Amino acid sequence: MKVVVIGAGFSGIAAGIRFPQRVPNLELTIYDKNAGVGGTWYSNKYPGLACDIPAHCYQYTFEENTDWSAFYAPGPEIRAYLENVATKYKVHKYLKLSHELIHAAWDEPTSRWHLRLRILTKPLPGGGFEEIEDEADVLFASFGTLSRWKWPEIEGLEKFGGRLLHSAQWDVSEGAWEEGVRDWGEKKVGVIGVGSSAIQIVPALQPKVKQVVNFVRGKTWLSTPFSGAKMAELLARNPDAQNFEFNEENKATFKDPTFYKEFRHELESDLNSVHAATLRGSEMQEEARAAFKESMLKKLAKKPWIADHILPDFPVACRRLTPGPGYLEALCEDNVEFVTDAIQQVTETGIETADGKHYDLDVLVCATGYDTSFQYPFTFIGRNGRSLHEAYTPHPRTYLTVAVDGFPNFFQSLGPNSGVGSGSLLVLIERQLDYAVAATLKLQRERYKSVEVKKEAVDDFDQYLEHYFPTTVYSEKCRSWYKMGKEEGRIVGLWPGSCLQAVRALASPRWEDFNWEPLDKVKNRFYWLGDGQTYNEKHLTGDRAWYLNPDEVDIPPVPKV
Known part of the structure; x- marks a missing residue:
């Protein structure tokens, strides 16, 4: 499988870890227009840049950092965290930085995405930049919501x-x-x-x-900034702190795995306990x-x-x-x-x-914000010549934020309606990526050449959005990027529910909501079973008792009397 990822922020780096981990026989490329990894944390370098949720909740579930300097960590530390994660998991071998996507189109005969990118480090004598082309069986996009800045329209x-x-x-x-x-x-x-x-x-x-x-x-x-019992213990030492700074003593306590896991778990639990505040x-x-x-x-x-x-x-x-x-x-x-x-x-x-x-x-x-209309500055064409611009007009319509009808083998993170009003955005990013990986594995395992979400499934999710948001404070009159910078109108920036609900919703894909196009012109749906044996036993290679590995064995708890 050839997978191309657009973007090397939190989503793209995680993709550089999970796709190689879970998908065999993989060719992976991650493109980013920036000269380094980090996405918005690479682009933004303004004074005071910092995380606006607890830093210990703004990290991957699988990669903990106990060295944050403050409760709301400064931007350079977040960027350094991402660089360290990319280095640790050898993501750089998949990266092509300073490569900007300018054109993507679904090619029906080959059932592949055809891409064109400009290399920003290679200017041409007459203007413009050198361009390259690429193809992908699966395209995973992490374009980012807050990445297309704009000047304000002010006279003079x-x-x-x-x-x-x-x-x-x-x-x-x-x-x-x-x-x-x-x-x-x-x-x-x-x-x-x-x-x-x-x-x-x-x-x-x-x-x-x-x-x-x-x-x-x-x-x-x-x-108000602080909450949680364990945070209160630390805050008691400096009750007037605006942004609690962790000293060496604090960091030393975090080196205790049991304490740190409890500390982080408590913070995230607290963060995930305020969704009711968003209800009218x-x-x-x-x-x-x-x-x-x-x-x-x-x-x-x-x-x-x-x-x-x-x-x-x-509100x-x-x-x-x-x-x-x-x-x-x-x-x-x-x-x-x-x-x-x-x-x-x-x-x-x-x-x-x-x-x-x-x-x-x-x-x-x-400090006047970004273009949050999801109208991207490149050409993106799906089936029958339909553009993503058209699909997102007058407002974006997606399936559970991860897929769009008319755009086969295309999945995304942090697309329309992917933000969270409360809770950890990082866990949602990971689950959106898991969804794309699961679809890729199904394409590969069961020999499908394309998967496309059904229009009626998109229609139903759209209807759910329309009925959910009027029950929330987001639909009140206030100017917000959640509404594409308008005071009133469609909510396009947020998931229609809590962060925990989103995590549950994405955990078990409803493959019945998709159309699957077989790769082989054989009517029998079990053609993919092959000749009755696995590759490992046929060639006497690899693990032939993988089901006994610790991560595969599901040990049931012994019932208590």
Whole structure:
């Protein structure tokens, strides 16, 4: 089987581990447009970049890291974790970095995906880049949701004479961002936005620059950060911590496998216990709202007027929820200005707001988000010339987020409706990958040349989505990337249920929801049984008692009296 993976973030690296582990006779290639592994954690290098869920829950189930420096680990540590995992499991031998997908098309005669990619390290004299072609029996895509950034549509943005940056394209030519802002001590920096990136950038820059001006039009909830009994034990030693930093003593306790497994299990269990807060009118939603409001008001005590402009009317979790350690405290510092008037235009020297006031700036940071419409910047053609662009218009329609009708032998992770409002995204990524691996094995084992989800199955999942989300806070009026950046409309960013429900749903594939096209022109469905023996016994090679291996033997528990 020839499998091609697009993307080398969390999904792609896991694919480089699981496909070779489980699929025999495999040819695997993993392409990524970036020059290194990590996906969004490679691309993003802005000040304050960090995980917004507990780091000990933001790792593979099979690869634990006991050396996180903080409860919300900084971005460079997450990228280093991914690089270490890729090195440990020898994923690099499958990687082709700086290779950008520009065209993919299903070829009916061969039942294969035909791909065209540009090599970003090989520019051509007349412009453009050298291109290559490839083919695949199975295409596994991990394009990523937050990977296609865009500039905001603000009049005069191109006229700005100072330094213009986007949070997703931070200039790190001078090294780490700390090095890059070392000479910013006398600079005035404008930050546009109040999303998760802006909330991390503002407190990171505040102590390093003369002034930060945060231009904010929306509102957002900031969650209280810590929970769980074992975390409470650590927090008791530093009750005022915004982002608990693990010292060597803490890390030493994590070296005890029993303690660490209990610690991690408790954190994930806690993370998976708040789904009820996303349901309209639930008791947990009201409790969260009251707790977060109290916490935010307390942190804004020095500038209480800010609360009138940042505390939302919409429910908690309607838009992406973040703990935002240090953000509200930074807003209260003397060198930070919080501006809520609409931006009229960008000038050569700064920003002019609708009230006619002008803010002189040396640096302007646009923390204004990504294109979350799932309309990708490459051509992707399935059966009968139908494009993925068409399939995702007016909104994406998938089967359990992993497959799309009209696109055979194509599976994806972190596609439409793959995000989680609560719980661990990493375990969902692993289960989506497991689904693709299981389908590949069935294609191989039972000699099918194509598998395609039935349109009626996609229709039914779409109907389920339409009926589920009105019961949640996500459908309330608030601007969110969950709704493709709109205040109201279709939810395309989130799974229709809890993280645990998604894990259960993907665990046992419903192969009856797919059409399977045989490879051989033989009517008997048991043709794949072959000549009555396995390869190993026929050639007297390999393991001929594999069913006795520890990972194969299912030892039943002895019933207690």
